[in-house]
Structures are given as C-alpha cells and as structure tokens.
Amino acid sequence: MRLEPLAFFLCCTMFSGLSLAAEKAVYGLNEYxxxxxxxxEVAAKLDTGAKTASLSARDIKRFKRDGETWVRFYLAIDDAHEHPIERPLARISKIKRRAGDYDPEEGKTYTARPVIELNVCMGKTQRTIEVNLTDRSAFQYPLLIGSEALKRLDAMVDPSLKYAAGKPGCLLTTAAE
Known part of the structure; x- marks a missing residue:
C-alpha cells in the first residue's frame, strides 16, 4: 500500500502539466x-531550435538620437517599405555561425546583430518581442520566430500544422502585454 501516495503524486504532477499545456495556443510550423x-503582415517560420527571432532587413545602420543608440534599416522583403525604419537599439545579439560560415582567419564564431523590440500579433495574441536584424532575403520566410519569442507568445508548435492560427486578429490599439 505504500505505492498509493507515490501514484497520487505522479497523477497530480502529470495532470498539472496537462493543464499548463492546455493554456498555451497551438501554432503550426508557419504562421502569419x-x-x-x-x-x-508577413509569413513566419516558427523555429524552436533558434533562440532569437530574426527579421529580414538591409542597409542596417546604427546612429545616435538624444544620446541613445538607434537603428535605421529597410525591410528586405519583396514588397517592403521604400522608406527607412528607425527604432531604438535594445541590445546587440551574438548569433553562432554555422560550421560552413566560420572564417578561421577572422577568428569569430559568432555574428553580432542589432536587436530591436517589435509589437507582433500571432493569432489573437499580441506581445512585444525582441527581433534581431539580418538579411534573410535568401530564405523563404522574412521572419523567424525563435524559442524566446515563442515563450512570450505562450505558444506550442505542432510541426505537422501550417497557418493553424489563421490571419492575425489583434486590434492595433491592444496593449502589448
């Protein structure tokens, strides 16, 4: 009879994990x-193997405004803005280079990328996430959503699904949190 308390504990642990999972929205491998x-609005790839989110940008320049560091860039998306976008620099991210992208003469195993904060909406969830800026024009999706942003969005990813959330349904005036 000593197994009863252990069995009760295991059942409680298992069911509490299920209720936690039930609170999270399930998204597909790709979402709007x-x-x-x-x-x-852009199509994005949800990638639990990537830590950070990345947005396709070109002509990325840092500059000072009122003593703060800002970033000016253009979206590197087919029908993107013709005008530059300016945002405060949140931080610099160090992204690991792939083995084929490593130059031993340069000696760096990472690439430094500027990071900004953006308000995003996926499904009916709107949050502020950090996004690093890099040219993703060679990739199919201009936006990659990594694990840190997925946590902020309370998301679970089912890779067998695509566009499970449909078109974003957040009001533009909705608070970021």
Missing part, C-alpha cells in the same frame, strides 16, 4: 504575423 509597429 502582424508586425503592428510596421503596419504589415
């Missing part, structure tokens, strides 16, 4: 994302 700050 509303970039609320930029008033545009």
């Amino acid at each position: 994302i509303q970039l609320s700050d930029l008033e545009m």
Whole structure:
C-alpha cells in the first residue's frame, strides 16, 4: 500500500502539466504575423531550435538620437517599405555561425546583430518581442520566430500544422502585454 501516495503524486504532477499545456495556443510550423509597429503582415517560420527571432532587413545602420543608440534599416522583403525604419537599439545579439560560415582567419564564431523590440500579433495574441536584424532575403520566410519569442507568445508548435492560427486578429490599439 505504500505505492498509493507515490501514484497520487505522479497523477497530480502529470495532470498539472496537462493543464499548463492546455493554456498555451497551438501554432503550426508557419504562421502569419502582424508586425503592428510596421503596419504589415508577413509569413513566419516558427523555429524552436533558434533562440532569437530574426527579421529580414538591409542597409542596417546604427546612429545616435538624444544620446541613445538607434537603428535605421529597410525591410528586405519583396514588397517592403521604400522608406527607412528607425527604432531604438535594445541590445546587440551574438548569433553562432554555422560550421560552413566560420572564417578561421577572422577568428569569430559568432555574428553580432542589432536587436530591436517589435509589437507582433500571432493569432489573437499580441506581445512585444525582441527581433534581431539580418538579411534573410535568401530564405523563404522574412521572419523567424525563435524559442524566446515563442515563450512570450505562450505558444506550442505542432510541426505537422501550417497557418493553424489563421490571419492575425489583434486590434492595433491592444496593449502589448
């Protein structure tokens, strides 16, 4: 009869994990994302193997405004804005280079990328996430959503699904949290 308390504990642990999972929205491998700050919608790849989110950008330049560091860039998306976008720099991210991308003469095993904060909407969930800027024009999706952003969005990813959340349904005036 000593197994009864252990069995009760295991059942409670298992069911509490299920209720936690039930609170999270299930998204597909690819989803439509509303970039609320930029008033545009893009298709994104959800990648639990990547830590950070990445947005396709070109001509990325840092500059000072009122003593703060800002970033000016253009979206590197087919029908993107013709005008530059300016956002405060949140931080610099160090992204590991792939084995084929490593130059032994340069000696760096990472690439430094500027990071900004963006309000995004996926499904009916709107949050502020950190996004690093890099040219993703060689990739199919201009936006990659990594594990840190997926946590902020309370998301679970089912790779057998695509566009499970449908078109974003957040109001542009909704708070970021």
